[in-house]
Amino acid sequence: MTKGTQVRGGLVLFAALLVTSFLPTPGIAQAQDSSGGVHPGVPSAVELLARVDANEVYDSITYEGEMVIEYQGKRFLKVFKAAGRGNTDSFVEFLNPEDRGTRYLKKEGRLYVYSPDTESIMLISGHLLKESMMGSDLSYEDTIDNDTLSARYTPVLAGSEEVKGRRSWVLELTARKRTESYPKRKLWIDAGTGELLRMEMYALSGAKLKEYELIRSERIGNRYFPVEFVMRDLLRKDSRTFFRMRNVVLDARIPDSVFSMRNLRK
Amino acid sequence: MIRRELIGIAFRNLSRHRVKTIITVTGVAVSVALYIFMDAWLLGMNLDSKRNIVSYEIGAAKIQTQAYFEKKDDLPMYESFSNWKPIVQALEEGGYVAAPRMVFSGTLYSRSGSAPMVFHGVDPKAERKVLRYSNYLEVGRFPQGGTFEMAVGLLAAEKLKLHIPQKITVKELEEKLLRMALHPDEEAFVRRLYEHKLYRTSGETGKRGEGQLVEGVYFLRRDVSREELNRFWDLLLSSGENDVRISTVIDIKEESGKIRHVYQVMEGKVVGIINSPNPKTNGNVAYLPLDVLSGEAGLLLEDQVTEILVRGASAKDGSLPKPDETPEAIVESLKRVGYSLPPTLRVYSWMDYVKDYIAASRQDDVTTRIMILLLFILSFLGIANTMLMAILERTREIGMMRALGMTDGELILSYLFEAGMIGLIGGIVGMVLGSVANIPMVNYGVDYSSMARELSGDFGYRITALFRSAWNPGTIIGSGIVATLISALLSIPPILRALKMPVTESLRFE
Numbered sequence: 001m002t003k004g005t006q007v008r009g010g011l012v013l014f015a016a017l018l019v020t021s022f023l024p025t026p027g028i029a030q031a032q033d034s035s036g037g038v039h040p041g042v043p044s045a046v047e048l049l050a051r052v053d054a055n056e057v058y059d060s061i062t063y064e065g066e067m068v069i070e071y072q073g074k075r076f077l078k079v080f081k082a083a084g085r086g087n088t089d090s091f092v093e094f095l096n097p098e099d100r101g102t103r104y105l106k107k108e109g110r111l112y113v114y115s116p117d118t119e120s121i122m123l124i125s126g127h128l129l130k131e132s133m134m135g136s137d138l139s140y141e142d143t144i145d146n147d148t149l150s151a152r153y154t155p156v157l158a159g160s161e162e163v164k165g166r167r168s169w170v171l172e173l174t175a176r177k178r179t180e181s182y183p184k185r186k187l188w189i190d191a192g193t194g195e196l197l198r199m200e201m202y203a204l205s206g207a208k209l210k211e212y213e214l215i216r217s218e219r220i221g222n223r224y225f226p227v228e229f230v231m232r233d234l235l236r237k238d239s240r241t242f243f244r245m246r247n248v249v250l251d252a253r254i255p256d257s258v259f260s261m262r263n264l265r266k
Numbered sequence: 267m268i269r270r271e272l273i274g275i276a277f278r279n280l281s282r283h284r285v286k287t288i289i290t291v292t293g294v295a296v297s298v299a300l301y302i303f304m305d306a307w308l309l310g311m312n313l314d315s316k317r318n319i320v321s322y323e324i325g326a327a328k329i330q331t332q333a334y335f336e337k338k339d340d341l342p343m344y345e346s347f348s349n350w351k352p353i354v355q356a357l358e359e360g361g362y363v364a365a366p367r368m369v370f371s372g373t374l375y376s377r378s379g380s381a382p383m384v385f386h387g388v389d390p391k392a393e394r395k396v397l398r399y400s401n402y403l404e405v406g407r408f409p410q411g412g413t414f415e416m417a418v419g420l421l422a423a424e425k426l427k428l429h430i431p432q433k434i435t436v437k438e439l440e441e442k443l444l445r446m447a448l449h450p451d452e453e454a455f456v457r458r459l460y461e462h463k464l465y466r467t468s469g470e471t472g473k474r475g476e477g478q479l480v481e482g483v484y485f486l487r488r489d490v491s492r493e494e495l496n497r498f499w500d501l502l503l504s505s506g507e508n509d510v511r512i513s514t515v516i517d518i519k520e521e522s523g524k525i526r527h528v529y530q531v532m533e534g535k536v537v538g539i540i541n542s543p544n545p546k547t548n549g550n551v552a553y554l555p556l557d558v559l560s561g562e563a564g565l566l567l568e569d570q571v572t573e574i575l576v577r578g579a580s581a582k583d584g585s586l587p588k589p590d591e592t593p594e595a596i597v598e599s600l601k602r603v604g605y606s607l608p609p610t611l612r613v614y615s616w617m618d619y620v621k622d623y624i625a626a627s628r629q630d631d632v633t634t635r636i637m638i639l640l641l642f643i644l645s646f647l648g649i650a651n652t653m654l655m656a657i658l659e660r661t662r663e664i665g666m667m668r669a670l671g672m673t674d675g676e677l678i679l680s681y682l683f684e685a686g687m688i689g690l691i692g693g694i695v696g697m698v699l700g701s702v703a704n705i706p707m708v709n710y711g712v713d714y715s716s717m718a719r720e721l722s723g724d725f726g727y728r729i730t731a732l733f734r735s736a737w738n739p740g741t742i743i744g745s746g747i748v749a750t751l752i753s754a755l756l757s758i759p760p761i762l763r764a765l766k767m768p769v770t771e772s773l774r775f776e
Contacts, residue, residue: 130515
């Protein structure tokens with residue numbers, strides 16, 4: 001698995017992060033817990049995280065999606081279609097009447113947005129990257145992650161817990177570099193299927209910033225692919241975003257023209 | 267002698283055509299008065315704005331990296347610099363005061379809401395030496411070093427409900443304010459601060475006062491003392507009502523040049539509210555100690571700052587920077603004490619940071635002067651018309667005076683005196699009117715605080731409430747002289763035209 005063939009679908013939003021393998025748990029041999037003790041029959045933290053990463057790998061993805069944003073008693077529906085390819089390319093076009101024609105293009109790690117109102121393209125950079133995307137609980141920064149968790153974090157197995165009746169392993173991740181957006185994460189991984197059931201993201205100070213929770217995944221090929229989840233930005237009062245994907249197609253060929261500036265401006 | 271007679275003739279002519287004279291004089295007077303008034307107003311606003319920028323916002327100059335200055339509107343904290351202490355020391359040895367700062371943007375969350383803010387990490391002691399906004403605390407105190415305390419602008423405090431409420435519902439009083447009282451004395455104290463007012467809703471006819479008597483609201487009593495407010499503020503602080511969170515992104519430049527963004531959340535407490543004469547300090551800004559921003563609990567700072575503010579050590583409050591406070595003078599002074607700034611650092615004048623103010627000022631200046639110029643043109647057209655008509659009406663009279671031996675030069679001079687007197691009288695009246703109108707504007711000003719609040723204090727000028735005029739003797743005297751001279755000159759073309767006519771034809775002119 002080379003880096004070049006990995007896909008974290010940027011604007012495929014967190015999907016790539018959340019894809020988990022349906023394969024039987026391979027790493028159940030022995031593991032080190034946070035205290036350094038070795039426990040036979042318990043998967044190692046590194047292996048668990050590698051499985052999460054491995055489950056994210058695909059060449060391309062297309063799907064139709066919707067975000068239901070619940071914010072302080074109000075409800076907003078965003079409908080879109082999306083395509084992603086490789087580590088850096090993705091394209092999203094919004095179709096709901098309020099945002100029709102708004103398009104996002106992630107190309108070579110840079111994120112551009114086209115606004116039909118001003119008929120202009122803007123590069124999302126700097127502090128704008130931490131702003132909420134389309135009023136959701138996801139930031140622009142969240143959408144342009146493009147490296148595996150294993151490469152960026154050091155995992156520690158923190159135990160096992162039940163999540164909605166499913167047995168799961170709990171991983172605590174600490175960023176390898178001080179420049180990581182979320183210096184700490186906590187993952188709950190299904191012990192049987194390897195699905196990422198829950199995830200918490202933390203700021204440098206240790207304050208919890210966001211929560212992810214899986215609602216439903218679909219078996220696509222040899223993966224359990226998360227097609228419905230909820231995200232909460234804990235700094236936003238009374239806010240959560242439901243994310244649903246339909247007609248997911250993985251590893252099909254997508255023409256280069258989809259990920260072009262011309263397509264963004266069309 | 268002849269000139270005195272000519273002046274006499276001019277006076278008689280003015281009194282013979284009294285109505286025309288009065289109308290023309292009025293036109294000139296209004297133009298001059300308006301010009302003096304507007305000029306004084308603009309001058310006052312500009313002077314106050316400049317003083318407020320220097321005293322509360324920037325100081326005389328800033329030291330920043332060139333890269334930061336070029337992107338300063340984005341607040342690029344990754345273009346900060348370290349090893350600033352020797353610079354501050356050298357500045358102090360050279361006769362300046364200096365204040366290091368780390369400026370960054372983020373969102374401030376209170377229990378009631380959130381607001382985007384610009385945060386200033388400051389050294390409280392050094393900051394007080396350079397800027398004076400910390401003297402204008404609406405309530406509370408300036409943060410102390412080593413703590414996550416902060417002072418915020420009044421507008422942000424009101425938006426985030428971090429201030430002492432002026433008006434509060436019965437429910438809010440019971441649920442929020444009284445709940446924080448730890449014992450009956452404190453509860454009684456809080457109740458004493460507010461007075462309860464009942465009111466009637468509008469009745470079926472829609473008239474106020476006809477409907478039902480409703481529970482009403484509590485208003486902060488007008489006679490609450492400063493001590494009572496501070497005691498109430500301490501109660502708010504101890505109850506946790508002013509606990510806040512700062513959400514920001516730490517921008518870090520990697521060796522490859524790529525900018526990475528690390529999420530950070532810091533817990534803090536608002537201990538003071540700033541309401542200075544400069545609206546920039548009262549908006550969505552917060553000041554917190556620089557020292558707490560180092561390390562993982564802060565912004566991962568390793569002795570970095572984004573700027574050093576500089577002011578002359580002997581500079582007086584409210585004065586504009588002197589020649590020894592220019593960037594060039596500061597650099598020279600540093601050299602004199604044996605310190606050279608690193609090549610990446612530059613000293614920038616305060617004027618390099620206030621383009622919004624300069625743009626607003628220039629636009630207002632140009633617009634106002636064009637309007638006044640048009641008024642001047644209108645009134646001088648009136649003078650030209652008056653003189654033209656007067657000369658036409660008096661063509662036979664001119665012919666007769668020429669026949670009696672009056673030279674062309676004497677005739678031109680007499681009409682120059684006549685028109686000049688209209689300008690002089692109008693100018694003097696205008697100067698008096700303009701000056702009289704200026705007296706209350708200079709002494710009391712006009713309260714624009716509501717407009718400033720509507721615009722969140724961000725309308726270019728650095729004035730929060732009172733727009734005051736300033737005396738400008740040069741303009742007052744000059745406008746009278748200019749009015750006299752232009753009026754006189756405007757009489758020349760029609761009199762020259764009349765003098766071209768032969769005397770015999772002038773005498774027969776109907």
